[in-house]
Amino acid sequence: MDFQDTEELAAFRSEVKTWLAANATRRTDKRHIGMEGETPFREAKEWYRKKAEAGFACLTWPKEYGGAGLTPVHEVVWQQEVENYLTRDAQFVIGIGNCGPAIMHFASEEARRELLPRMASAEDVWCQLFSEPSAGSDVAGLRTRAERDGDNWKINGQKIWTSGAQYSDYGVILTRSDPTVSKYRGLTLFMIDMRQSGVQVRPIKQMDGGQHFNEVFFQDAIVPDAYRLGEIGGGWTGALTVLMSERLAISGIQPTGFPQFLDLVKSLELNGRPIADDPLVRDRLATWYSQYAGLQASYKRMITAVAKGGIAGAEASLGKLVGAVMNQEIANFCCQLLGPAGIIQDPALSPERAHFQDSVLFSPGVRLAGGTDEVMRNILAEQVLGLPQEPRADKGIAFEDIPTGPVD
Ligand SMILES: Cc1cc2nc3c(=O)[nH]c(=O)nc-3n(C[C@H](O)[C@H](O)[C@H](O)COP(=O)(O)OP(=O)(O)OC[C@H]3O[C@@H](n4cnc5c(N)ncnc54)[C@H](O)[C@@H]3O)c2cc1C
Incomplete structure (x- = not known):
């Protein structure tokens, strides 16, 4: 695909540039x-509101659902321009990037227009309620x-690692509605109101001091059947839509x-000479540059496929795997490169405002987020290299008959 601006894209780019210059900090x-x-949460809400008023929210979504009705290439143009500004443009990616496409595909027309x-x-801010203490990679x-109760469903159980749940108004939740069939067939996906009394959110403290994610407990939480996404027992199909959209959304913002x-x-200098003269640094520079360039090329390939009506393929898993590993290796290497200053985590004192620390x-x-390295490797092995599938000991067995340790 040709990524040079057409006349129409050049006009769009110029409109975006003008609007960003007037509304954001360079x-x-x-x-x-x-x-x-x-x-950050309040600033992000304000940023999204402004974008929506100016017609720049969710560029690829249809207008009737709050989007701009444009193409993935317009989205690329937006991203290229917005990265020159200090904005909170990716703050609500879990709702918009992961949950939104599943809602668009599986919710009723009334729910789509409402939500x-x-x-x-x-x-409204959304979270993704999939992982549980004993179900992460094997979600x-x-x-x-989820138990049917007239026109409603009652939800009981626990989720964990739910990013942003403490700020969320709604979540997309994957539940077990039938334990008597095999594990992939007994799942149902819903949209749930997070502000009800049956939902309790407890933030988890991380080693970096933040509280990005949460434990979420459900005790007789209520979901109307009108908020079901897809068929009863068809939740795995909806979950795959969320997970595939997640990988595409992450690829766009994956830090490297x-x-x-x-x-x-x-x-930096070392012994009075530019540090780029050091052979070890040159070696790292060459390795990471080639990985970075490869990631950019695969991202463009993926956007091309999506722009032509296809779906994000295994490139998304490749981008996630390579980008996340490289991001951690670079952080560790740079802190070593900085010597004793590498342990100073003060943005006013450290290079790149303590980004590496x-x-x-x-x-x-x-x-880990969005699937671990090993899970990405399994996807690539099975879907790209065509290697045999992992042995699945629970295949064809009713979920309730799968041997397990004590639960509940
Ligand atoms: C920052 C962050 C944000 C997150 N946000 C969310 C969120 O918003 N919503 C949500 O639902 N979840 C979220 N998660 C959870 C995330 O999806 C899980 O952590 C992830 O899927 C791994 O699951 P787990 O932690 O249970 O690890 P496990 O699945 O228990 O894995 C433990 C180890 O075993 C390895 N392993 C597991 N299975 C295999 C296999 N088949 N082959 C080889 N190795 C294997 C794993 O790679 C890992 O090293 C988040 C996690 C993080 C870190």
């Missing part, structure tokens, strides 16, 4: 801005129960640390 460095806490425009403008092994590394290398503490989580 970047002076490449640091990531923190996303945690009340202030999606409020998601697009961040009037289809989850135990949160490379632009910050390049800036650091340009600014922050990243040493958060980058391990990036390798």
Whole structure:
């Protein structure tokens, strides 16, 4: 696909540039801005509201659902321009990037028109309630129960690692509605109101000091049947839509640390000479540059496929795997490169506003979120290389008959 601007795209780019210049603060460095806490949350809501009013929210969504009705290439143009500004443009990616496409596909028309425009403008914030204490990589092994109760469903159980649940108005939740069939067939997906009394959210403290994710407990929480996404027992299909959209959304914002590394290398000296003359640094520079360039190329390939009506393929898993590993390796290497200064985590004192020190503490989580390295490798092995599937000992067995330790 040709990524040169057509006349129409050039006009769009110029419109975006003008609007950003008038409404956002231009970047002076490449640091990531923190996303945690009340202030970033409020600033992000304000940013999304402004974008929506200007017609720049959810560019690829249909207009009737709060979007702009444009193409993925317009989205690329937006991303290229917005990264020059200090904005909170990716703050609500879980709702808009992961949950939104599943709602668009599986919700009733009434629910779509009610909920999606409020998601697009961040009037409502959403979270993704999949992982449980004993079901992360093997998410289809989850135990949160959904039981039919007239026109409603009653939800009981526990989720964990739910990013942003403490700020969320709604969530997309994967539940077990039938334990008597095999594990992939007994799941049902819903949209749930997080502000009801049957939902309790407890933030988890991380090693970097933040509270990005949460434990969420459900005790007789109520979901109307009108908020079901897809068929009863068809939740796995909906869950795959969420997970595939998640990988596409992550690929667009996956931190690699490379632009910050390049800036650091340009600014440091070793024994009176530019540090870029050091053979070890040159070796790392070459390795990470080629990985970074490869990631950019695969991202463009993926956007091309999506723009032609296809879906994000295994490139998304490749981008996640390579980008997350590289991000952690770069953070560790740069802190060593800085010598004793590598342990100073003060943004006013450290190069790149302590980006690498922050990243040493958060980058391990990036390798887990959205699927671990091993899970990405399994996907690539099975779907790209055509290797045999992992042996699945629970295949064809009713979920309730799968041997397990004590639960509940
Ligand atoms: C920052 C962050 C944000 C998150 N946000 C959310 C969220 O918003 N919503 C949500 O639902 N979840 C979220 N998660 C949870 C995330 O999806 C899980 O952590 C992830 O899927 C791994 O599951 P687990 O932690 O239970 O690890 P486990 O699945 O228990 O894995 C433990 C180890 O075993 C390995 N392993 C597991 N299965 C295999 C296999 N088949 N082959 C080889 N190795 C294997 C794993 O790679 C890992 O190293 C988040 C996690 C993080 C770190």
